[in-house]
Amino acid sequence: MTLFQIIQKHGLDQIGGGPSSSDYLEFRKTVVTSILATDMALHGDYVEKIHAQAQRISQGNFQSLDDASCQNERLILCSALIKCADISNVTRPFLRAARWAELLVQECVSQGDLERAMGLPSLPMNDRDKIVLEDSQIGFIRFVALGLFESVCKVLPEMSFTVEYIHSNLKRWEKRKSASHDSGVGSLTDNDPLEQVGCKRRSNSLDCHTNAVEVLRKRLSLDTGYHRHHAAAAMAAAARRRSAGSIPECEAVFHKLPTMPAYARIDHVENENTPAMDHHHHHHHHHHEYEGGPVFCQCTIQ
Incomplete structure (x- = not known):
């Protein structure tokens, strides 16, 4: 589910006049453009754009810009800030x-x-x-x-x-x-x-x-005893499923690297002794009994 599908699901797309309004369309364009700017294949292009923008500012060429040009300058700056956040480590x-x-x-x-x-x-x-x-x-x-x-x-x-x-x-x-x-x-x-x-x-x-x-x-807050225990439990569960022949070959290969799928299964909840899956679905099993496979996530822009 994409960001805009979530916005539509909860009726937030009606704010500002609805999906057809100019404000919403401008908001959508800003979000999409900023996210696409994080594609590192385009990194050099965006660095050149923000460098050129800095030169325009130093020359004071913003006073006579029309609305379309101002919007383009805003998009460049928003894209640059998202890129900075993306590699801010x-x-x-x-x-x-x-x-x-x-x-x-x-x-x-x-x-x-x-x-x-x-x-x-x-x-x-x-x-x-x-x-x-x-x-x-x-x-x-x-x-x-x-x-x-x-x-x-x-x-x-x-x-x-x-x-x-x-x-x-x-x-x-x-x-x-x-x-x-x-x-x-x-x-x-x-x-x-x-x-x-x-x-x-x-x-x-x-x-x-x-x-x-x-x-x-x-x-x-990058590692806790709870996470290590859960990762070990996930490895043991995967081993049992492989030995029983109930795990696909591609997933069996994936489980040879337990750290990533183990962490992918864990979400932060207020009670750290309750796994996120049980917390959200109100199950009453202990977290070491969870034997689900890896969680794969995919994000798209529509």
């Missing part, structure tokens, strides 16, 4: 940026593992034997993120702090790459001097289990 304090980097790389290599298990070709960025965390972040900042945020800051100076964080984080990643020892993300703090930062670590060493990492996980 590199603009956070280093401790948080590093944790997000590990999670993103882990997602990529997990996809690569699944592709190889299914006999499909895999990109180098999804190969855990080739990707290096530091190199991936340095390249992403230099060639993707920095140009976008610098251009947006020329239009919105209030966002200059993001560029400052990006430059700071880039120095930290470069220092980690050239360092001769490995302290791991879990041992870092936002105020650590550069010389205390560890060196490059391949993706197969992403999972640290130090006390510092456990503290970090609690701070960021």
